[in-house]
Amino acid sequence: MSLQIAPLQKEKHAQTKINIANAFAFAQDQHIVPVVVQEFVRIGAEMPIVFIKDSASERFDVVAMLGLKTGENLMVAEGQWQGFYVPKVLWNHPLILADDPSKEGQLLVALVESNPMVNTETGHALFNEDGTESDFLKSRVDSMREFFMQSQNTRAFNKVLADMELLVPQTLTITLEGKPREISGIYIVDEKKLNSLSDEQLLDLNKRGLMPAIYAHLMSLQQVQRLGERANKAVAKTA
Template structure:
């Protein structure tokens, strides 16, 4: 089903409600999700954090792995998160920030109207009876703004690592149902290159507050095996 997205308008969406009973069902087939540096420590305690490269733009993005193959999400079941910390990118759906077609470079709040969470019967109202924004909507808008700003910081982090040539392609091998499987197309920070940086370069990374995120990323790679265990359990349950 194609997404139907429209700018949020108090006249059009005066009676609209958001039912959050199965808030994460929309992402049940997403095997990777973008994350921001501010949540690396919490995400990395459960999931691998890796980098991917856009072949067209050559830009690096950083994501958390939720599955070991396309379409496999081992962290969402029946619309609910199976871990402790829910990545920020999942918090606000079906509300999103979208490009404003009338103002270049500007963003506006939009609604994924095709989402089954959107209705007029039950859930959290977006607007009060007097047309003002509900507390629910205000909190979601604040959350989206914060995530956008943190995404900008994260892009700068990715760019800094790329410019210092610290990101290298990596193939991860994991055993699934007793057989090895290779995971390709990802990049990680090269620890040898990191350790060979000059004192000046390391000091610069420290001053910019990037080192904690780098170490959180490297530590998170240990969680690949945990994903493998989840995959094996899922395969056993389906058998």
């Protein structure tokens, strides 16, 4: 089903509600999601954090792995999140920030109207009876704005690592159903290159507050096997 996205308007969406009973069903086929440096520590305790490279722009993005192959999300089952920490990018759906077609470079709040959570009967109202924004909507908008700002900081973090040539391609190997499987197409921080940086370079990274995020990323790679265990359990349930 194609997504139907429309700018949020109090006249059009005056009666609209968001039912969050199955809040994460929309993500059940997403095997990776963007993350921001501010959540690396919490995400890294449950999911691998890796970098991917856009072949056209050569830009690096950082993502959390939710599955081991395209279309597989091992962190969502029957619309419910299976871990402790939910990545920020998933918090606010079906509300999103989208490009404003009438103002280049500007963003607006939009609603994924095709999402089953969107209805007029049950859930959290987006607007009060007097047309003002509900507390639910205000909190979601504030959350999206915060995530957008943190995303800009994360892009700068990615660029620093790329400019210092610290990101290298890596193939991860895990055991699924007793057989090894390789996961490629990802990049990680090269620990040898990191450790070979000069004291001045390391001090600079530390002053910028980037070292905790780097270490959180490296520690998170241990969670690949945890995803493998989830995959094996999922297979066992269907056997």
